[in-house]
Amino acid sequence: MLHRVEGIVIRSMDYGEGNKIITLCTEISGKVGVLVRGAKKVKSRHAALTQLFTYGEYVYFRNGTGLGTLNAGEIIESHHLLREDLFKAAYSSYACELLDRVLQDEETGAFWFHQLKACLASLEDNKDPQIIIHLYEMKILQAAGYGPELSVCISCGQERSDEDMLISPRLGGVLCRYCKHLDPPAMTLTPRTLKLLRLFARLDLRRLGNVDVKAETKSELKLIMRALMDMQLGLRLKSQNFLDQMDKYDI
Incomplete structure (x- = not known):
């Protein structure tokens, strides 16, 4: 059966001497794998369609539920600027690998597709990459069913002042100081960071404007989001390791 989809290349790997297999995040078919014959050849007319981050329309044949053949x-948007910039490539790779690991094959992908599309567009538009990625991570957590509870204490259910709240990555939400004994490692956070997390929970990436966040708030936000991602999803991503190395050596 012939399929026609709009999709974003989230993974691309060599296959055999001259072929590639790409993984697409599509709007209507979820995540699909497609074999692109001859994509590694110099004169291949399909080579550009296999580049990571490429957004395009793909027509492929697939019999059953296996691998399709292009x-x-x-190409609708090549996103070549993302591949040419080390920082943007690193953040974009992380966004794609994260989605690839969380999204199951054939799972309905409209929400995921639009969030990834908005994430890549925002990175290309030179918006703050750290804010983009943390908002994207929040959307991933929510869509996967692990969105943190940020309004009331996750233990007692009481609405406390922001100054009385900590955040528990293990329990998946804010924890008031009266319930801290239930999770002693719960992390402190400033009211400013808590407000930003709540904004992320409400905001769609497609509506993100330019956000000016203080350096100390960004540092706190990074620690909290990393803890939430590690505790709730438990993924070990190569692209995350590279981002860590960039931070470590201030690349």
Whole structure:
């Protein structure tokens, strides 16, 4: 059966002497794998369609639920600027790998597709990459069913003042100081960071404007989001390791 989809390349790997297999995050078909014959050849007309971050229209043949075979395609947005910049490439790779690991094959992908599309567009538009990625991570957590509880204490259910709140990555939400004994490692956070987390929970990436966040708030936010991602999803990503190395050596 012939399929025609709009998709974003979230993974691309060599296959055999001249072929590539790409993984697409699509709007209507979720995550699909497509074999692109001859993509590694110099004169291949499909080579550009296999580049990571490429957003395009893909026409492929697939019999059953296995791997599809590309028949034709057209690039809508190449996102070549993301591949040419080390920082942008690193953040974009992380966004794609994260989605690849969380999204199951054939799972309905409209929400995931639009969030990734907005994430890559925002990175290309030179918006703050750290804020983009943390908002994207929040959307991933929510869509996967692990969105943190940020309004009331996750233990007693009481609405406390922001100054009385900590955050528990293990329990998956804010914890008031009266319930801290239930999770002694719960992390402190400033009211400013808590407000930003709540904004992330409400905001769609497609509506993100330019956000000016103080350096100390960004540092706190990074620690909290990393703890939430590690505790709730437990993924070990190569792209995350590279981002850590960039931070370590201030690349």
